[in-house]
Every structure is written in C-alpha cells, then in structure tokens.
Amino acid sequence: MSLIRRPKDFYAGILFIVSGTAALLLSRSYPLGSASRMGAGYFPRILAFLLIGGGVLLSLLALRSTQKEDTKILWRWRPLVIILFSVCLFSWAVDFLGLVAISLVLVFVASSASSEFRWKDALISGLLLGLAAAALFVYGLGIPLPVWPVFAGGGL
Amino acid sequence: MDALLGNLAMGFGIAFSPVNVFYAFVGSLVGTLIGVLPGIGPVATIAMLLPLTYGLPTVTALIMLAGIYYGASYGGSTTAILVNLPGEMSSVITVLDGYKMARQGRAGAALCIAALGSFFAGCVATLVIAAFAPFLADAALKFDAAEYFSLMVLGLVSAIVLAHGSILKAILMTFLGLLFGMIGTDVNTGTARFSFGVPELVDGIGFVAMTMGLFAFAEIATNLEQTEGERKLNAEQISRIWISWQEFKQSFPAILRGTALGSILGILPGGGATLSSFASYTVEKKLAKDPSRFGNGAIEGVAGPESANNAGAQTSFIPMLTLGIPSNAVMALMAGALIIHDIQPGPQIMTQTPDLFWGLIASMWIGNVALVILNLPLIGIWIRLLKVPYRLLYPMIILCCTIGAFSSNNNMFDVWVAIVFGFFGYIFAKLECEPAPLLLGYILGPLLEENMRRALVLSRGDYTVFVTRPISLTMLLLAVALLIVIIVPSVSKKREVVFQEE
Numbered sequence: 001m002s003l004i005r006r007p008k009d010f011y012a013g014i015l016f017i018v019s020g021t022a023a024l025l026l027s028r029s030y031p032l033g034s035a036s037r038m039g040a041g042y043f044p045r046i047l048a049f050l051l052i053g054g055g056v057l058l059s060l061l062a063l064r065s066t067q068k069e070d071t072k073i074l075w076r077w078r079p080l081v082i083i084l085f086s087v088c089l090f091s092w093a094v095d096f097l098g099l100v101a102i103s104l105v106l107v108f109v110a111s112s113a114s115s116e117f118r119w120k121d122a123l124i125s126g127l128l129l130g131l132a133a134a135a136l137f138v139y140g141l142g143i144p145l146p147v148w149p150v151f152a153g154g155g156l
Numbered sequence: 157m158d159a160l161l162g163n164l165a166m167g168f169g170i171a172f173s174p175v176n177v178f179y180a181f182v183g184s185l186v187g188t189l190i191g192v193l194p195g196i197g198p199v200a201t202i203a204m205l206l207p208l209t210y211g212l213p214t215v216t217a218l219i220m221l222a223g224i225y226y227g228a229s230y231g232g233s234t235t236a237i238l239v240n241l242p243g244e245m246s247s248v249i250t251v252l253d254g255y256k257m258a259r260q261g262r263a264g265a266a267l268c269i270a271a272l273g274s275f276f277a278g279c280v281a282t283l284v285i286a287a288f289a290p291f292l293a294d295a296a297l298k299f300d301a302a303e304y305f306s307l308m309v310l311g312l313v314s315a316i317v318l319a320h321g322s323i324l325k326a327i328l329m330t331f332l333g334l335l336f337g338m339i340g341t342d343v344n345t346g347t348a349r350f351s352f353g354v355p356e357l358v359d360g361i362g363f364v365a366m367t368m369g370l371f372a373f374a375e376i377a378t379n380l381e382q383t384e385g386e387r388k389l390n391a392e393q394i395s396r397i398w399i400s401w402q403e404f405k406q407s408f409p410a411i412l413r414g415t416a417l418g419s420i421l422g423i424l425p426g427g428g429a430t431l432s433s434f435a436s437y438t439v440e441k442k443l444a445k446d447p448s449r450f451g452n453g454a455i456e457g458v459a460g461p462e463s464a465n466n467a468g469a470q471t472s473f474i475p476m477l478t479l480g481i482p483s484n485a486v487m488a489l490m491a492g493a494l495i496i497h498d499i500q501p502g503p504q505i506m507t508q509t510p511d512l513f514w515g516l517i518a519s520m521w522i523g524n525v526a527l528v529i530l531n532l533p534l535i536g537i538w539i540r541l542l543k544v545p546y547r548l549l550y551p552m553i554i555l556c557c558t559i560g561a562f563s564s565n566n567n568m569f570d571v572w573v574a575i576v577f578g579f580f581g582y583i584f585a586k587l588e589c590e591p592a593p594l595l596l597g598y599i600l601g602p603l604l605e606e607n608m609r610r611a612l613v614l615s616r617g618d619y620t621v622f623v624t625r626p627i628s629l630t631m632l633l634l635a636v637a638l639l640i641v642i643i644v645p646s647v648s649k650k651r652e653v654v655f656q657e658e
Contacts, residue, residue: 044338044349051332057324061324073587080374099559111548129555141207
C-alpha cells in the first residue's frame, strides 16, 4: 500500500495548488481595492485562495482515503507530443511553405502518432487534404494564408 | 397566444429565406457527417466548424451552428445503434437497446424510430421554447446584479452536478476556468491581468483555440493510446429503414414521455440532452410491463431517450438565450459564437434583436426537418463513413482545428494557445478532471466578476446583499441544495465502503 492512495486526485490537487499559487503571485501587483470598490486584484485573489484551499483538501483526501486504491496513471506522451509537434511545425512553416505543402507535413507527422501508421496512406491523404484545405479555407473562406511555397511563387 | 404566433411567423419568415434554409441544411449535414465519425464529440465538432461561420450574418451563423449541433447529436445516435459507439454522452443510453436491436437485425427499425422520435421531440421543443422563453426573458430583465451573480453561481453548480467523477475536482475546474476568464483587460479598471506583457493576451485567450486544444487535441491524444479495435458493423443487415405498425404503437407513448421529460429537463440550468436521455430510459424501464426486455432490444429504450435528448438539446437553448447562462459546454460555445458576432447573450437578445431570436427558434424546426430528410435516405453514406479508419480521420481533424484556430483572429498566436491547451487537456484527461466545467467557468468568468462587483458597489460592500434579496437567495439556496443532493449519495457510498472494510 503506497502512501498516495489515489494518485489521480493527489496530482490533480497539486495542479490546482500550483495554479492557485501562480495566480496569487501574478496578481500581487494588481490593486486589491475594497469590497465596495473592487480593484483588479480582488476577484482573482479570491479564486486563487479557493483553488489553493480546494487543492490542499483534494490532495489530503487522496492520502487519507479509506476507499480502494485507484489505478496508477499511465502517461503516454508520445502521441500527444507528436500531434502537438505537427501543429507547431504548421505555425512555424506555413508562411514560407504554403498551405498545401505544410498540410502534407502536418498530416504526415500527425499520422505517425498512430500505432497503425502507413506512410503511403499518410502521404496521399496529406496531399488531398492540403489541396482541399486550400480550396475550402483560402479560396472559399478567404483566410489569409499562402497556398504555395515562397520559392514557387508563394501567395495565391 | 397571438403574440406567440406573430413571433413564430416572423421567425419563420427569417428562417425560410433561401440562404438560411440552405445553411440549416448544410449545418445538419456537416454535423451529422462529423457526428458519425468516431472519436470527436459535439463540442470539438462545433469548435472546429465555427470558423466556417465567421463570414456569415449572425442569424445565419447561429442557424448553421444549431444545425451542426443537432446533426452531431443525431450522428452520435447512429453510431451508437450501428457500431456500439456512442458519439457523445447523450447517446450512451441508446447503445443499450439500439445496438441490441441492430444485432437482432432490427437496425433499420432502431434508426427509424430514433429519427421519428427526434423529429417529433424537436417540433414540440420548438414550441416550448417559443412559449416559455419570453416569460423567462421578461423575468430576467428585472434582475439586478445580485440576482445575476446568484443565477450564474447556480448555472456553474449545475454544470458541476453533471460532470462525472469527483465533485471537488469539478468545482476546482470551474474555479480554474473562472481564472482563465480573468486573463486580459479588466473592464472596470483597464488593468491588463495575467497578460505576461504579451499583446495578444491583453484581449484574453481565444475561446475557439482553447476549446480546440482542450477538447479536440486532447481527445485525439487519449484516443491514440488505445489501439484501434475492429469496429463491428451491423450495417450489412439493414434492409430498409422502416418500422412496423406494431413497433410504432409500442414506442409512441415512450416518444411522448421522452419529449415531455426532455423539454422540462433541458430548461433547467445544468440540464440538457444527457440528463434527459438517462431520465427517460429510467422512466421507460420503470413503466414497462416486462422490464427485462430492456437491454435486450426494447424499442421503447431507443424511442424514449432519443426523443428526450433531442428535446433537451433544443430547450437547453432557453437559459442561454434568455438569461445569458449557458447550461452546458455546447451552449457555452454557442454563447461564445454570439459574442464573436458582438451579441451579448442575455434577455436583451429578444428585445434588441428579435429577428435573431425568433429566426433561430424557427430554424430549429427546419433543422429537424433537415435531419429527417437527410438521415433516412442517406444512411448508406453514413454507414460507409463509419468504415473510415481513425488513422486517416484524426490528422484531418487536427488540420481543420489548426487552420480554424488561426482563422479565429487570423493570428498564429491562437494556434499556440490551442497547442498549450492541448497539453493541459491531456493532463486533465489523465487526472480525470473534466474540461467542460472549466469551459463554462471561462465563458461566465468575466460576467460573474462584473455582476459581483456591481452588486457590491450598490450595497456599499455589504456581502449580505446576495442573501437578503429573495430571488438571489432562492437561487443560491437551490445551488446549495443541488450540491448537497450530489454529495450525499457519495457520502453514503463511502460509508458503505468503510463498512465493508471493517
């Protein structure tokens, strides 16, 4: 029997304590005011205290709980990191690669997060989705993104 | 009555314009399309498709979004019946008997009764909204800041009641959401709060980007952890989408009861589609002569909940449109969409923009017609879509969300917001903290603070103002009562556990 009976509650509690503390520190400089004339810092500080208090309670209950032990948390960062990385690539490179090419990159990279990744399928769907996205979002809805790479003339 | 008919006539005049009918259909179609696709719920669907509506006039945009919402809900039921996969919470209950019916080769009947029940419920709910919304809006116009504050507290507490899992966590997620809502310029004093000197943050975090991160990205990441199982399709057995007279007679009372339940539960803050469908199933099972049929393909078990969730989905527009209080995550998104179009949700919508209000209500009926027209003949296409593997689907969702996040302000900053919230969303999912109360808190945060401040200015800092005004007190007491009701069973359950361990 480990000390932390319910890890999900325990770490969630820590998360709330950390967020509350951060909010408290960040709102230090905002004027507090009084109840009848609240400053910018009044409400955030109430929330921060509530978060910290609730977080402490949650974590303590997770330690002392008489309930059955909860299952361990299984962190699997790989899929998350890959898909978020594909979005990072997009935001970084869309300006010079253009929507079609960067969509292909995004779809290909994101696809590799799946355990059933097939590179040929990913390439084909990436290309098709890139063309479709350009047609729908840029030509159809007028979203200002370049369609083609800068070195191929860029722009629309 | 005359006023009601006049208003509805005006609404239909607006909703029946070719453009609006077109978008109601497009919305229902696209919503069903995405609702059928597994692994993406209605919140993520609406967030993803929101950018498509930026260029439209406000009425048309809302009509389309509402269509997307019904479509997504309906699509969720289709997958529940055919592949045992509820597309969303409100169709979880449909799986019980719907999937059994499909296994017995009665998928056609299940789909048909779901469509008919939803249509009937949708028609009734439209009338309910038209009849009741003006009263609520009238009452709300008399509200002062203190009442508004208490009403929002009640709304937030109701959202907590509906969250699964730990109540304390849901409460804290609401606080966290309220805090995220504080980011940006403080309206009263002009102080830029929590903006870290980033100019984009002075305007607050974009709620579209935030929703995409919390719901779409995080959902995909958690879905990818499970290896894709074989989806067992019961599509082959569908010969025709129709029901026998016998089945119709059996399910009609269930449809009536489901509609009534859904219409009532949808209006309550915190109610809505999910609660309605669960309540309806319980009622049907209680009333049945032979309850053992339930869970083994009882058609009432599909008819009742499906009618109830559609009625509830529609009447849950009432608190959002008349009081400005979204009662669930989808309505929070709708409220956000209104804000994007520079319309503050609240009782003034009905008086200041009656065309918007009544046009939207009339369009609900059109949306329901669209669903029936689209779903019955197009079911073959939806079935084929179900066979698209997830590995091809999710990159498409990510791409759409990324471009969508960018397009909300035509700024790459929003894409980064989505990335950051995708990361948070995954952590929340792993710690079993529900993101829906956070979203609601985020949307209501600025309003809550504003009204609390105003109430306290008027009372010269006296906090008792919230409990000395009768309406405000009533709502706070309701909120407390709700909290007690949910806490007590879990307390007694805990006691049971302790008892057993001793």
